[in-house]
Amino acid sequence: MYCVCKEHVEIAIDRFVDEYEEAPDVVDLQKTHFAAWDPPPSCEERDCNQDAQFLVI
Numbered sequence: 001m002y003c004v005c006k007e008h009v010e011i012a013i014d015r016f017v018d019e020y021e022e023a024p025d026v027v028d029l030q031k032t033h034f035a036a037w038d039p040p041p042s043c044e045e046r047d048c049n050q051d052a053q054f055l056v057i
């Protein structure tokens with residue numbers, strides 16, 4: 001799964017499809033709270049320091 005900012009969500013979806021050969025679910029982290037897991041605070045894309053906004057899973 002990938003935690004990414006708005007700008008990188010399409011890249012993360014493409015990467016997910018390449019890796020798993022199926023379409024991911026995209027979760028808006030601002031609308032969803034997880035009981036047992038905190039998402040990383042920033043985008044996982046290299047050299048990106050923006051807040052993570054979407055979970056591609």
Ligand SMILES: [Zn+2]
Nearest residue numbers: 005008043048
């Ligand atoms: Zn980013």
